[in-house]
Amino acid sequence: MTVEPILEVKDLRIQFKTPQGIAEVVNGVNLSIAPGRVHGLVGESGSGKSVTARAVLGILPRNALHKREGSVRFAGEEILGLSEDEMRKRIRGRRIAMVFQDPMTALNPVMRVGKQIVLPMRRHLGINGKEAKARAIDLLGQVGIPDPEEKFKVYPHQLSGGQRQRIMIALALSCDPELLIADEPTTALDVTVQAQILDLFDKLRRERNLAVLLVSHDLSLIAERCDEVSVMYAGRVVETGSAISTFEAPQHPYTKALEEARPSLENPPHTVLRTIPGRPPQLTDLPHGCSFANRCPRMTELCLDVDPPLEPGPAGRPVACHHPVAGPDEPLGVSVTAAKERIS
Amino acid sequence: MTDTATAPAVRDSSGDDIVLSAKGLVVEYPVPGKKPVRAVHGIDIELRRGETLGLVGESGCGKSSTGRALVMLPPPTEGEVMLGDLRLDGLSQKQLRKHRKELQLIFQDPISSLNPRRTALEIVMEPLTFLKHPKPKERALELLQEVGVDAAMAKRKPHQLSGGQCQRVSIARGVAQQPSVIICDEPVSALDVSVQAQVLNLLERMKDEHDLSLVFISHDLAVVKNISDRVAVMYLGRIVELAGSEDIYQHPRHHYTALLLSSIPQPNRPEKLQDVANEGEIATSPAPSGGCPFAARCPAATEICRTVMPPLAEITPGHRVACHHPIPVEAEPDLRSAS
Amino acid sequence: MSFTTKTTSQRTVVPGSPPIGGRGLLGRSRKGVPPWAVTISVGWLVLLMAGALLLPVLPLPDPSRSDYAAIMAPMFSPGHILGTDEVGRDILARLLSGAQVSLFVGVASIALAVVLGAPMGILAGYFGGWANRFIVAGLDIVLSFPNLVALIALSLFLGPGLWTIVVGIGIIASAPVARVARSATLTFVNRDFVTAARGMGFGHARIIVREILPNVVVPVLAYAIVVIAVAIVAEASLSFLGLGIQPPDASWGSMMGTGRAKLTQAPHIVLLPAFTMALSILAINFLAEHFAKRFDIKESAL
Numbered sequence: 009m010t011v012e013p014i015l016e017v018k019d020l021r022i023q024f025k026t027p028q029g030i031a032e033v034v035n036g037v038n039l040s041i042a043p044g045r046v047h048g049l050v051g052e053s054g055s056g057k058s059v060t061a062r063a064v065l066g067i068l069p070r071n072a073l074h075k076r077e078g079s080v081r082f083a084g085e086e087i088l089g090l091s092e093d094e095m096r097k098r099i100r101g102r103r104i105a106m107v108f109q110d111p112m113t114a115l116n117p118v119m120r121v122g123k124q125i126v127l128p129m130r131r132h133l134g135i136n137g138k139e140a141k142a143r144a145i146d147l148l149g150q151v152g153i154p155d156p157e158e159k160f161k162v163y164p165h166q167l168s169g170g171q172r173q174r175i176m177i178a179l180a181l182s183c184d185p186e187l188l189i190a191d192e193p194t195t196a197l198d199v200t201v202q203a204q205i206l207d208l209f210d211k212l213r214r215e216r217n218l219a220v221l222l223v224s225h226d227l228s229l230i231a232e233r234c235d236e237v238s239v240m241y242a243g244r245v246v247e248t249g250s251a252i253s254t255f256e257a258p259q260h261p262y263t264k265a266l267e268e269a270r271p272s273l274e275n276p277p278h279t280v281l282r283t284i285p286g287r288p289p290q291l292t293d294l295p296h297g298c299s300f301a302n303r304c305p306r307m308t309e310l311c312l313d314v315d316p317p318l319e320p321g322p323a324g325r326p327v328a329c330h331h332p333v334a335g336p337d338e339p340l341g342v343s344v345t346a347a348k349e350r351i352s
Numbered sequence: 353m354t355d356t357a358t359a360p361a362v363r364d365s366s367g368d369d370i371v372l373s374a375k376g377l378v379v380e381y382p383v384p385g386k387k388p389v390r391a392v393h394g395i396d397i398e399l400r401r402g403e404t405l406g407l408v409g410e411s412g413c414g415k416s417s418t419g420r421a422l423v424m425l426p427p428p429t430e431g432e433v434m435l436g437d438l439r440l441d442g443l444s445q446k447q448l449r450k451h452r453k454e455l456q457l458i459f460q461d462p463i464s465s466l467n468p469r470r471t472a473l474e475i476v477m478e479p480l481t482f483l484k485h486p487k488p489k490e491r492a493l494e495l496l497q498e499v500g501v502d503a504a505m506a507k508r509k510p511h512q513l514s515g516g517q518c519q520r521v522s523i524a525r526g527v528a529q530q531p532s533v534i535i536c537d538e539p540v541s542a543l544d545v546s547v548q549a550q551v552l553n554l555l556e557r558m559k560d561e562h563d564l565s566l567v568f569i570s571h572d573l574a575v576v577k578n579i580s581d582r583v584a585v586m587y588l589g590r591i592v593e594l595a596g597s598e599d600i601y602q603h604p605r606h607h608y609t610a611l612l613l614s615s616i617p618q619p620n621r622p623e624k625l626q627d628v629a630n631e632g633e634i635a636t637s638p639a640p641s642g643g644c645p646f647a648a649r650c651p652a653a654t655e656i657c658r659t660v661m662p663p664l665a666e667i668t669p670g671h672r673v674a675c676h677h678p679i680p681v682e683a684e685p686d687l688r689s690a691s
Numbered sequence: 692m693s694f695t696t697k698t699t700s701q702r703t704v705v706p707g708s709p710p711i712g713g714r715g716l717l718g719r720s721r722k723g724v725p726p727w728a729v730t731i732s733v734g735w736l737v738l739l740m741a742g743a744l745l746l747p748v749l750p751l752p753d754p755s756r757s758d759y760a761a762i763m764a765p766m767f768s769p770g771h772i773l774g775t776d777e778v779g780r781d782i783l784a785r786l787l788s789g790a791q792v793s794l795f796v797g798v799a800s801i802a803l804a805v806v807l808g809a810p811m812g813i814l815a816g817y818f819g820g821w822a823n824r825f826i827v828a829g830l831d832i833v834l835s836f837p838n839l840v841a842l843i844a845l846s847l848f849l850g851p852g853l854w855t856i857v858v859g860i861g862i863i864a865s866a867p868v869a870r871v872a873r874s875a876t877l878t879f880v881n882r883d884f885v886t887a888a889r890g891m892g893f894g895h896a897r898i899i900v901r902e903i904l905p906n907v908v909v910p911v912l913a914y915a916i917v918v919i920a921v922a923i924v925a926e927a928s929l930s931f932l933g934l935g936i937q938p939p940d941a942s943w944g945s946m947m948g949t950g951r952a953k954l955t956q957a958p959h960i961v962l963l964p965a966f967t968m969a970l971s972i973l974a975i976n977f978l979a980e981h982f983a984k985r986f987d988i989k990e991s992a993l
C-alpha cells in the first residue's frame with residue numbers, strides 16, 4: 009500500500025478489571041487502514057474485536073484499565089493519550105464516527121431524527137440551523153431514506169430497523185468523518201436489508217474516500233465486503249491480509265476451522281459441520297503459549313511453550329501460527345480431542 | 353422410556369407418511385382497540401415422517417407464528433392441524449394435553465427457555481416425572497450425557513452454563529418425552545459460529561437416533577439448507593416457494609427467494625447475481641388490492657400481480673411456487689458456479 | 692405512612708431485570724449492601740429479638756410497674772440503666788417489651804399479607820384476562836385508601852388491640868405484595884420455559900407451582916421484608932395516637948406518644964424508642980436489599 013494509512017493501531021493492549029481478576033481483553037493488536045478502504049475485524053464473542061474498535065474512539069467501559077499501552081495514530085496524530093474533552097471536541101463524531109449494532113439504543117428516542125443529525129453538525133461544523141437542516145435532508149436522501157423531508161420530522165420508533173440504521177449512518181456521516189467504525193452494523197437486520205446497508209457502505213467509501221473499520225462475527229460477510237481483514241481470537245490478531253485471500257486460503261487453523269464450521273450454500277444438505285472442541289481460554293488466565301493451542305488439531309509441544317508471533321505465512325499474509333495451513337486444499341486435520349468430541 | 357401403554361395413535365397410522373400437517377392455517381394477534389394483526393394468511397403445510405422441513409424468511413414473515421400454531425401454542429385462529437390422523441384443533445385443553453408430548457419446541461433464546469432456578473438435571477427430569485417415568489434421574493442423566501452435558505455440569509443452573517450448553521439441555525428436555533415432532537425455532541441464531549456447528553450436528557444426530565421429524569425455523573438460509581430436506585420460503589404470512597432443499601437453492605423460482613439468496617454474503621459472488629433488484633422494504637401488510645405481497649418489490653411484477661394473489665402451485669414435481677411469472681429454469685442464476 | 696410510596700417499595704429485584712439504578716443510603720446500592728452493614732444489621736436485630744424473648748428472665752423491673760422513687764430518672768441511673776418514664780417505669784424493660792409487640796406485628800401481619808397477596812398476584816399475572824382485571828381492580832381499591840385512616844377506622848370499629856393491628860396491616864399490605872407477585876409473575880409467564888412446560892402437557896397448577904413459584908418467591912420475600920419495616924412504623928403510628936397497644940402494655944409508639952408531653956424535661960423518654968425504631972427499620976431495609984441481591988440471578992453474565 010502506497011497511501012498513508014488514516015488509522016494505524018500498534019500493539020494495543022486493553023485490560024478489564026473483573027471479579028475473576030484482570031482480563032486481557034485486547035492483547036497487542038496491530039491494524040492499519042488506508043483512506044477509501046474497508047478493513048474487517050472478525051471473530052467470535054469475546055475475541056476483543058468490539059473493544060478494539062471502541063478503544064480507537066476512546067469509549068471503553070468503566071472497568072477498563074487504561075494503561076495507554078501501544079499507540080493509536082489517526083491521520084498522523086497520536087490519539088490514544090488524548091483527554092476525554094479533546095476526543096469529544098475534535099475527534100469523536102467529527103473525524104471518526106461510529107455506527108452500532110442496535111440503532112435504537114444509540115438514537116435518542118424522544119428527539120426527532122432530524123434534530124439529532126442537525127445538532128452535531130451545528131456544534132462541530134459551526135453552521136447555522138437552516139444550512140444544517142438542508143444538509144441533513146440531503147444526507148437522509150443519500151443514505152436511501154425515502155421522503156427525507158418527511159422523515160426529518162419523525163421519531164426513531166416510527167421507523168423500521170433498516171431505516172433506523174440508515175439514520176445512524178446519516179448521523180455518523182453528518183460531520184464528514186474520515187473514518188467510520190461500524191460495530192456489527194447489520195447483525196440485527198434482515199438479510200435483504202443487510203445487503204442494502206452494506207451496499208450503502210460501498211457507495212459511501214467510493215464517493216467520499218471514507219475508510220471503514222467493519223466489525224462482524226460473519227466471516228463470509230467480511231470476505232465479501234472488505235478489502236483487508238484481521239481475524240481475532242482471544243484478544244489477538246491471528247491472521248491478517250487481503251480479505252478474499254484470507255477466505256479462500258486461510259492460513260491459521262482457527263480461520264480455517266471457523267470457515268468449515270459455518271454451513272455453506274455450496275455444500276449439499278446434511279453436511280456434517282466442523283466443530284471446534286473446547287472453549288476459548290479465560291481472558292483472566294491466558295495460557296502460556298498460543299491461545300488456540302488447546303483447541304487446535306495441529307497443536308504440538310512448541311505451541312504450548314511459545315506464543316507464535318504474527319509473521320508472513322505460506323500465502324505471504326501475516327499469520328500467528330507455528331503450523332499454518334499451507335494451501336486451500338490442505339486438510340486441517342483432526343486432533344485426538346476433536347476426534348473424541350465427534351464420538352461422544 | 354417404558355410406558356408403551358400410552359403409545360401414540362399417530363405411530364400406528366403408518367399407511368400415511370404425513371406426521372404433522374396444517375390446512376388453511378391463520379394466526380392473528382389481537383391489538384387493543386384495533387383490528388387484529390394477521391401474521392399467517394391461511395397456509396397449508398405438511399411434515400413428512402423423518403424429514404426436516406425448513407421454514408425460512410425475514411422477520412415478520414410469520415415463520416415463528418406458524419411453528420407455534422403447529423404445536424397449538426397458541427392454537428391457530430383458523431385452520432386445522434392434524435397430528436397424524438388426529439385433529440388437534442377443536443380438542444379440549446385437557447384432551448390436547450394428553451397429546452402434547454408428541455410435539456416439542458426448542459427456542460432461540462437459550463436463557464429464556466430454561467427455568468433460571470432449576471439445575472440442568474432438574475429441568476430434564478421434569479417431563480420425565482410428569483410422565484411417571486420409573487427412573488427419571490437416571491434417564492435424565494443418560495439424555496444429558498447423550499447431548500454432551502456431563503454429570504458435573506448437570507448440577508449447574510442455566511446462568512452457569514454457556515449458550516451452547518443451554519441449547520443442549522433444551523434438546524435433552526425436548527426428546528425426553530419421546531416426541532415424534534420437534535419444532536426448532538431459531539435454535540442456533542443466538543450462538544457463535546463454532547458452537548452453532550456443534551448444536552446443528554447434535555440436532556441431526558438426535559433426529560436420527562430418536563426417529564424425529566423436525567420443523568426448523570430460521571432466518572439463516574445457509575443453516576436451513578444444511579439441515580433441511582425440504583424448504584418453505586415465507587413472505588408476509590404466506591409460503592411463496594416450497595421445494596427440496598438442494599432444488600430451491602439451485603433453482604429458485606420465486607423472485608423473493610432469488611433476492612434472499614443473492615443477499616447472503618458470499619465472497620466471489622458471480623457478477624450477474626448482484627443485479628437482483630433489492631429496493632424497498634418489507635411492507636407490514638400485503639397490498640390492499642389483494643395482489644401478490646411481493647409485487648411492490650418484484651422486478652417482474654405486472655398488472656396481474658397487483659390485483660390477483662398467485663396460488664402456491666406445483667410447477668415441477670415437488671417444487672411449488674406462488675408466482676404469476678416464476679423465474680424460468682434456464683435464466684436462473686447458478687449460485688454454485690462460484691465454486 | 693403508606694405501603695407503596697416508600698422508595699423501597701419498588702425495589703423488588705426480579706431476576707433478569709437490570710440492577711436497580713440510583714443510590715441507596717450508602718451510595719452504593721448498585722453493588723449491594725456492604726458486608727459490615729449487613730453484619731451490624733443482623734447483630735442489632737438478633738440482639739433485639741433475644742432481648743424481647745428473654746425479657747421475662749432478664750434481671751429487669753416489670754415494664755409496667757412504676758418506681759415512684761425514680762420518676763423521669765435520667766439515663767444510667769442506678770437500677771434503671773436507660774432511665775424511667777414520666778410514671779417511673781423502666782425504659783429498657785419497656786423498649787424490650789415494645790420490641791415484642793413490634794416484631795410480632797411486623798412478622799405476623801406480613802405473613803398474613805403474603806398468604807393473602809401472593810396467590811392473588813400470581814393468579815392475576817398467570818391467567819391475565821378476566822381474573823387479572825378483577826384482582827387488579829380490587830388491589831387498586833385497597834391501595835387508594837389512605838392506609839392510616841383505614842387502620843384508625845378499623846381500630847375504632849373492632850376496638851383497639853394487637854390482633855386488630857395485625858389483621859388490618861395484613862389486609863392492607865396484601866395489596867402491594869400482590870402487586871409485586873403479579874409483576875414478577877408477568878416477567879416469567881411469557882418466558883420460553885413456561886411455554887415449553889405447556890408444550891410438555893403440564894397443567895396450570897403444575898406450571899404455577901414448579902415453574903413460576905420458585906421464581907416469584909425471591910422478589911416477594913425481599914419485598915415482604917421491607918414491608919415488615921413499614922408494618923412496624925404503622926403499628927407505632929397507631930399506638931402513638933392511642934389507637935394501638937393499650938396501656939399499660941408498652942409499644943414504641945405509645946412510649947413516644949405518652950412521653951412527648953415531657954419532651955423538654957426528659958427528652959430520652961421519646962428519643963430512646965425513636966432511636967430504637969429507626970435503627971431497627973434501617974437494619975431491616977438493609978437486609979431486604981441484601982437478600983434481593985444475594986438471590987438475584989445475573990442472566991446477563993452469559
